[in-house]
Amino acid sequence: MNEINLSQVKAMTFDVFGTVVDWRRSIAREIQELGQKKGFDLDWNSFADEWRSGYAPSMNKVRNGEMPWTKIDNLHRMILDELLSKHKISILSEEEIDSLNKAWHRLDPWPDSVEGLTLLKRNYIISSLSNGNVALLVNMAKYxxxxxxxxxxxxxxxxxxxxxxxxxxxGEYLGIPINQVMMVAAHKNDLKSAKSNGMMTGYVPRAKEHGENTVADYAEEDYIDIMADDFIDLSQKMSATKETNS
Amino acid sequence: MNEINLSQVKAMTFDVFGTVVDWRRSIAREIQELGQKKGFDLDWNSFADEWRSGYAPSMNKVRNGEMPWTKIDNLHRMILDELLSKHKISILSEEEIDSLNKAWHRLDPWPDSVEGLTLLKRNYIISSLSNGNVALLVNMAKYxxxxxxxxxxxxxxxxxxxxxxxxxxxGEYLGIPINQVMMVAAHKNDLKSAKSNGMMTGYVPRAKEHGENTVADYAEEDYIDIMADDFIDLSQKMSATKETNS
Incomplete structure (x- = not known):
C-alpha cells in the first residue's frame, strides 16, 4: 500500500537545516573565523549548539501568539545578541554582528545533497519547506x-x-493533492507532523548533524513511508517504486 | 545617476506572460491541436486573444474586492468556460477542459529567455514576479x-x-532594499507601477507578443532605467554597468 502511494508522489518538499545542510559545522567555522580575526576564544561547536537551541523556543513564541510574526533572520539575531552578551563579546561592530547572523545563509550542503536533489529533480518538483525565511533560503541555494x-x-x-x-x-501552492507531496526530513517529529497532515514522508537520518558523536535513530515508524541513507539513495529508491508500479 | 543605481541592483524580478514566454502562439497551438482532434474549427489566434483579454477584467474584480482572492488558474477557467459556451463548443470532457486550461502552464519561452536568464543568474538573484499562481509558474519553469x-x-x-x-x-521576501530590485517587463504599465513603488526598471519590448503585426513601442520613458532588445542584450548591458562602476 505504501509502495503504491509512493509511485503517485509528484513533489518532494525538504526540511533544510540538518536535512539538506550541515548547519553545525558551518556555523562553528564562521564564529571561529571571526573569533580568530577579532581575538576572542570560545568552544565554537558549543556556540553553534547554543545558537541553534534558541531556535525552537523563539519560534514557539510566534506559534503560540506571544510574539507577532517574526522572520528567522530576526529570531536568529535576538538569540545571537543574548549569546554575545552571555559570553561577554562586546568588540563586534553592528556590521560584523549582522554578517555573523547571516552565516545561516551560508550553510554547506551535505556531500550528497546537490547530486541527490539534481537526480530527484528529473522526476519530481523539488522544494524547500523550511522555517527559514525566503531570503535565507534563496541566498543559501545560490551559495x-x-x-x-x-x-x-x-x-x-x-x-x-x-x-x-x-x-x-x-499542496495548495503546488496545485496537487497533499498525499502526492512527500516531506523529506532528518527529524522524525517533522515527519510525524507531515504525515498527520496527509503528506507522504521520507526519512533521511543525518548521522553527523550534531557532530561526530551523534547517535542516529534508524528505527522504522508507522508514519515513515520510506527511509534512505542519503538523497542519492532516496533517488534510487524512489525510482524503483515508479518502475514497480508502471 | 541611473547608471550608478543600476550597479547596485542585486535581484531582478520578471513579468512572465509576454515578457518571458510567448503565450499567444503557445495557447493558439494547444487549442488548435485539441480542435483538430475533437473536430471543431476556430480562428485559433483570436481564441487565444479572447482568452487573454478576459484576464485583466477578472483580476480587477479581485483587486477591487468584488471577488475574494482567486488564483489565475481559476480565473482562466472561468473565462474559458464562457468562451467555450460563446463558441458553442460542448463536446469537451471535464478532463479535456481542465487540460486545456493548464495550457497556461506550458507556454514556450522566447528564444533568448533561457540563455539570457542563465547569464543574468550568474550576477543576480532572478525571480518571476507574475500574477500567475505558484503551480502555474513552477510547472512552466519545468516545462x-x-x-x-x-x-x-x-x-x-x-x-x-x-x-x-x-x-x-x-524586497521584503528577498531581504534587500526595494531600490536594489529591478522589475523587468515587456509592458510599460507594469514598469511604471514598479518604479512608483521604488523599484529599478528594465524594459524588454517583445515585438511578436501579439503576433507578427504587433507594433512595438520603443520610446524611452522617465520611469525606464534600462531598455534592451532581449534578455541576452539585457545581460550584456547590465554587466557593462557593473564594470563601469567597479
Missing part, C-alpha cells in the same frame, strides 16, 4: 548550488512548522 | 527550463499587480 524548482518557506504561510498550515500550504 | 532562483507570485502576497503590495513584497 551551495541547491537546484530547487521552487523555494517554499514558512514565511509564505506565516506559520512555522509544525503548524498544520505550513504543511498543508505545499 | 520550459526557466532557471529561476526563486518563484515569486502574486499568490504569495495575495495582491495582483499593479497593487503596490505585489511589488513591495519582492
Amino acid at each position: 551551495g548550488g541547491l537546484p530547487w524548482d521552487v523555494v517554499l518557506s514558512a514565511e509564505f504561510s506565516k506559520h512555522y512548522k509544525p503548524d498544520p498550515e505550513s504543511y498543508l500550504s505545499t | 520550459g527550463g526557466l532557471p529561476w532562483d526563486v518563484v515569486l507570485s502574486a499568490e504569495f502576497s495575495k495582491h495582483y499587480k499593479p497593487d503596490p503590495e505585489s511589488y513591495l513584497s519582492t
Whole structure:
C-alpha cells in the first residue's frame, strides 16, 4: 500500500537545516573565523549548539501568539545578541554582528545533497519547506548550488512548522493533492507532523548533524513511508517504486 | 545617476506572460491541436486573444474586492468556460477542459529567455514576479527550463499587480532594499507601477507578443532605467554597468 502511494508522489518538499545542510559545522567555522580575526576564544561547536537551541523556543513564541510574526533572520539575531552578551563579546561592530547572523545563509550542503536533489529533480518538483525565511533560503541555494524548482518557506504561510498550515500550504501552492507531496526530513517529529497532515514522508537520518558523536535513530515508524541513507539513495529508491508500479 | 543605481541592483524580478514566454502562439497551438482532434474549427489566434483579454477584467474584480482572492488558474477557467459556451463548443470532457486550461502552464519561452536568464543568474538573484499562481509558474519553469532562483507570485502576497503590495513584497521576501530590485517587463504599465513603488526598471519590448503585426513601442520613458532588445542584450548591458562602476 505504501509502495503504491509512493509511485503517485509528484513533489518532494525538504526540511533544510540538518536535512539538506550541515548547519553545525558551518556555523562553528564562521564564529571561529571571526573569533580568530577579532581575538576572542570560545568552544565554537558549543556556540553553534547554543545558537541553534534558541531556535525552537523563539519560534514557539510566534506559534503560540506571544510574539507577532517574526522572520528567522530576526529570531536568529535576538538569540545571537543574548549569546554575545552571555559570553561577554562586546568588540563586534553592528556590521560584523549582522554578517555573523547571516552565516545561516551560508550553510554547506551535505556531500550528497546537490547530486541527490539534481537526480530527484528529473522526476519530481523539488522544494524547500523550511522555517527559514525566503531570503535565507534563496541566498543559501545560490551559495551551495541547491537546484530547487521552487523555494517554499514558512514565511509564505506565516506559520512555522509544525503548524498544520505550513504543511498543508505545499499542496495548495503546488496545485496537487497533499498525499502526492512527500516531506523529506532528518527529524522524525517533522515527519510525524507531515504525515498527520496527509503528506507522504521520507526519512533521511543525518548521522553527523550534531557532530561526530551523534547517535542516529534508524528505527522504522508507522508514519515513515520510506527511509534512505542519503538523497542519492532516496533517488534510487524512489525510482524503483515508479518502475514497480508502471 | 541611473547608471550608478543600476550597479547596485542585486535581484531582478520578471513579468512572465509576454515578457518571458510567448503565450499567444503557445495557447493558439494547444487549442488548435485539441480542435483538430475533437473536430471543431476556430480562428485559433483570436481564441487565444479572447482568452487573454478576459484576464485583466477578472483580476480587477479581485483587486477591487468584488471577488475574494482567486488564483489565475481559476480565473482562466472561468473565462474559458464562457468562451467555450460563446463558441458553442460542448463536446469537451471535464478532463479535456481542465487540460486545456493548464495550457497556461506550458507556454514556450522566447528564444533568448533561457540563455539570457542563465547569464543574468550568474550576477543576480532572478525571480518571476507574475500574477500567475505558484503551480502555474513552477510547472512552466519545468516545462520550459526557466532557471529561476526563486518563484515569486502574486499568490504569495495575495495582491495582483499593479497593487503596490505585489511589488513591495519582492524586497521584503528577498531581504534587500526595494531600490536594489529591478522589475523587468515587456509592458510599460507594469514598469511604471514598479518604479512608483521604488523599484529599478528594465524594459524588454517583445515585438511578436501579439503576433507578427504587433507594433512595438520603443520610446524611452522617465520611469525606464534600462531598455534592451532581449534578455541576452539585457545581460550584456547590465554587466557593462557593473564594470563601469567597479
